[in-house]
Amino acid sequence: MEPLILKTDSVLLEFDGRKILQDVYLECKQGEVVGILGRNGCGKSSLLRIIFGTLTPSYKHVSISGEYIKKGYKNMRVAYLPQHNYLPKGIKIKNLAMNIIDDRFSNDLAAHPIYRDYHEKTIAELSGGELRQLEILLVIYSKADFILLDEPFTHISPIQAEALKIIIKKCAQIKGIILTDHQYYNILDVSDRIILITNGYTRPIKHKDDLVTYGYLSHIN
Numbered sequence: 001m002e003p004l005i006l007k008t009d010s011v012l013l014e015f016d017g018r019k020i021l022q023d024v025y026l027e028c029k030q031g032e033v034v035g036i037l038g039r040n041g042c043g044k045s046s047l048l049r050i051i052f053g054t055l056t057p058s059y060k061h062v063s064i065s066g067e068y069i070k071k072g073y074k075n076m077r078v079a080y081l082p083q084h085n086y087l088p089k090g091i092k093i094k095n096l097a098m099n100i101i102d103d104r105f106s107n108d109l110a111a112h113p114i115y116r117d118y119h120e121k122t123i124a125e126l127s128g129g130e131l132r133q134l135e136i137l138l139v140i141y142s143k144a145d146f147i148l149l150d151e152p153f154t155h156i157s158p159i160q161a162e163a164l165k166i167i168i169k170k171c172a173q174i175k176g177i178i179l180t181d182h183q184y185y186n187i188l189d190v191s192d193r194i195i196l197i198t199n200g201y202t203r204p205i206k207h208k209d210d211l212v213t214y215g216y217l218s219h220i221n
C-alpha cells in the first residue's frame with residue numbers, strides 16, 4: 001500500500017495584526033521523521049496545533065493523501081504531544097492507555113519501564129520526568145497515522161533521550177512523525193529531513209551550515 005502523505009501549506013497565522021506564519025510548506029510521509037527547528041516564538045508550536053486542529057489560523061490547507069483535513073485529531077488521524085503536561089491527574093495509567101494504543105505497539109508499551117512499573121498507579125504519583133515519558137509514549141504508540149511531538153526531549157535525561165530516539169525511529173517505520181525541540185542535536189540525529197521556520201517561512205535545510213546561514217546557530221560544533 002502507498003504510504004499516506006500529510007501535507008500542510010498556505011498557512012496564514014496572525015496574532016494582533018502580527019504575521020507569525022505566512023508561507024509554510026510541510027510534508028511528511030508515513031515512514032519518515034521530519035524535524036522542525038526555529039528560534040523562540042517563530043511559530044513551531046502554533047504550526048503543530050494548526051495541523052492537529054486546535055488552533056485555527058486565517059487560512060490553512062492540510063491534507064492526508066489528497067483528502068482535506070479540517071481537524072487532524074478527528075478519527076485519531078493525527079496525535080499531538082503538547083509542550084505542557086496534558087494528562088488528567090486522578091486516572092489510573094492503564095485505564096488511560098486502554099483505548100488509545102495501537103495494537104501493533106501494545107507489547108512495546110507494556111515492556112517499557114515507565115508503563116511496566118506504574119500502570120496500576122495514577123498520573124499524580126509520577127515525577128515530572130516520568131510523567132513526560134509516559135505522555136510521549138501514549139502519543140507515539142497511539143492509533144494515529146501521524147504523530148506530532150512538541151519538545152519531547154525537554155525534561156528527560158540524556159540516557160532516556162537516547163532511548164526515545166530509538167522508539168521514534170521504530171514507530172516511524174509505519175507512521176509519519178513531525179517533531180520539534182530546542183535540543184537541536186537530538187532533532188538532527190533522529191530526523192530524516194529538517195525544516196527551519198524563520199520569519200514566518202519554512203525552509204528545507206540541506207546541510208548543517210544552512211542553520212548558521214539562516215541565523216539559527218551561531219556556529220557549527
Ligand SMILES: Nc1ncnc2c1ncn2[C@@H]1O[C@H](COP(=O)(O)OP(=O)(O)OP(=O)(O)O)[C@@H](O)[C@H]1O
Binds near residue numbers: 046
Ligand atoms: N494566543 C496568542 N495570542 C497572541 N500571541 C500568541 C498567542 N499564541 C502564540 N502567540 C505568539 O505567536 C508566536 C509563536 O508562538 P509559538 O508558541 O508557536 O512559538 P514557538 O516557536 O513554539 O516558540 P518556543 O520555541 O518559544 O516554544 C509568539 O510570538 C507568541 O508570542
